[in-house]
Amino acid sequence: MNTHLLLVLILLCAVAACVLLVVLLLRRPGTGSEALERVLREEQRDGRGELRQQLEGAAASQAQRIDAFGAQLQAVAARTDQRLDELTTRIDARLDSFTRTTDERLGVLRSALTEDARKARTEGAEQQRHAAEALGRRLDDLTQRNEQRIGEMRTTLDQQLQRLQADNAAKLEQMRATVDEKLQTTLNARLDASFKIVSERLEQVQRGLGEMQQLATGVGDLKRVLTNVKDRGGWGEVQLENILEQTLTIEQYARSVRVKPDSAEAVDFAIRLPGRSDDSTVVWLPVDAKFPREDYERLIDAQEKGDADAVRTSAAQLERAIRVQAKSICDKYVCPPHTTDFAVMFLPTEGLYAEVIRRPGLADLLQREHRVVLAGPTTVTALLNSLQMGFRTLAIEKRSSEVWQVLGAVKTEFGKFATVLEKATSQLGTVQNSIKAAGVRTRAIERQLRGVESLPGPDAQALLGDALDDVAGDESDETA
Template identity: 50%
Template sequence: MELFFYIIIILLIVFAGLLNWQLRHNSVDLTPLAARLSALQDAQERTDRAVREEIANFRAEIQNQSHQERAELAASLTSFGDSVGTRMAEIAGLQRSQLEGFAAQLSLLTATNEQKMDAVRLVIDEKLKQIQEDNTRQLDRMRETVDEKLQGTLEKRLGESFKQVSERLELVHQGLGDMRNLAAGVGDLKKVLTNIKTRGTWGEVQLGALLAEILAPEQYEKNVRIAEHSGETVEFAIKLPGQGEQSGDHVLIPVDAKFPVEDYSRLLEAQENADAGAADEAARFLEARIKKEAKNIFGKYISPPRTTDFGIMYLPSEGLYAEVIRRSALVQILQREYHVVISGPSTFAAFLNSLQMGFRSLAIAKQSGEVWKVLGEVKNELDKFGLTLDAVRKKLEQATNSMDDVQKKSRTLQRKLRSVQVLPGSSPEALPDDKAPLESDDNS
């Protein structure tokens, strides 16, 4: 409707513009046109009134419809509110009744729990009282037992302690006696070390102990005369195996013990006093003494082929051996000019151990023929053992075949006996003839 109104207005404006343009360019009679225009204006006014009336009616209709909808909505909301209120009241009543029931049940449960707790408390109190009484009785018994055991243990320990103290006092008394004997022995040792003859004897005893500990008695000799025309005898000689088995076929290693303790003591005293001059002088005396003893060994005891082309000078003190061996020039002179090797207790023991291993290797080499003979006998026995194993294998194969036959016959009998019904109240194991077929098969 409004669109139609706007179209009419636009047409009127266009028509007025055309009329104005025509009036400017031509002078015509406008009376018919004015009449038409007047009629058109009247029609326009009627149209406007009609449009306004339609708009007013439309607005009134819309207002009425909105009033109706608001009234219906208000009525619906009122009805919904009433229903919701009613439902809420019902729910509240239901919850109230449920809460009251729950409160009643809770009160009943609380009362029941209190009663049960009272009963449990009474039972627990009674049990605790019984446990306390039992614990008291057991503690009294344990206390009595512990007192008895402690008393017995204390008496036993005190008796043992007094016994140990008595034994220790006896040992202390014996130790004091041993200390007195040791003091006497130290005095004797001092006498030995200050006497040339006894010093030599002590070195010989130590050397003999080493030889007896490591070598067998037949592997060395004592006080051996090297040359028949000479009366000189070496203290010890180690026997090296020769080409034959007789005693004369052995080659001897002469070993002589030397202990120049005076020169060594002077050297130690000078070194302790930090006296360089006295130390050098004592060292020269010690070297001269060692050379002299090596010369004696070379002249008296080294006689090839009866002996080896070298001898061993045994020094019974590790300190003296270290003092001599650290002078490399002296050691080279002894080996080159006098064919003498210096040895101390530790090095001589190692030398004897190496000789012992050599002796064992040589013995094994000599007995290799017997070993081969034993191996041949073992080989023959192994051949016989192989034949015996073959016979046993054949017997086992025969036994296996017999067992296979027995199993086949047993399966055949089981297949035949499957159709046989077992009597009520009896078991197959109780039948006396169950194993008879198997025994007959085995016998066959």
């Protein structure tokens, strides 16, 4: 450390000398740069020589110190090895002495433990013998007392079982009578329900057969319509008939009706409306199906081709055909008071109905001049639904007295049903109280027998004998 400081100081002194020399040279007048450079080089060379000498001296001094430190380390290592050998020898001697002492003490302890164990076994055997003798005497006393108590409890149990058996027999007989009565009532109710279900199913089968017959008739009518090309109104009549069948009952309309007394013309369909005077008077609503197919098809073709002149011509022809048909319906079928003061012209397609309604003022003209109302498939369905609601309202008004009579009968029967329910509730309460009383007695017997040990099955059978046989016989009779 001192060597390094010395070297640093020497370097600082050399640097300071160089700086001082440079300053002096700069102050000297008339000196050139070459002289300054030469002086600096000489000073630098001298400084390097001095520095080299000082470094060599410092290195030699450092080497001497390192050699001295190595010699000291070798001496310390030798002394340490010697001390470790001495310490190992002492520890081995002490371990041998401790081992011998431990073996001697363990031998003495083993002998003492062996003697104590022998004494403990002898004393334990003696205590167990005395305890076994005392336990045997206690068991004998306990057995005698238990036999005496079991005899007393057997006598008490026999008496209680006899009383319980008598009570249970009476209550079971009462319950059997109640159950028989309820079973008979339930059986009758279920038989009535079964017969009702069978009757309803038979009615459904009968209605299904009727629907199948109607379907067969409709298929035949459709076949005749499709095979008869010359019948222009056939398709409209079939469609109108299907709508009437789905909306009204068979008694509310008729087919091919001569609504005028002095005429042989028959309208396609007529709906029965009740008269104002009495129930026997019938007013007919004529409904006739018309289908000007050629005029409608020409109009559709012209619209598809985009021919405006042809469209106007075809529309005028269609309107003229509709007017002719409306006048024919009015002349043939509108005859108050046998019919309503208007008739219905049914157009079988929505397209035809929409095309006719589009004609300005045509629908109003038909209603005003010919008293004919136009109707398509959707419109006629709405009209029939409104008529059906009117029929239902009228039927309810006519049969209101019968409804009140039925309600009175239902009220009477409901009163009887309430009386029957009260009787059944009373009987159920009696049965429930009997069962609760039996449960209370059973729990009381269980509390008394809680401290008694249960016997195996054969022993219990041998002790109770006939009592269990009687109980089993009663249970089998109740199950049967």
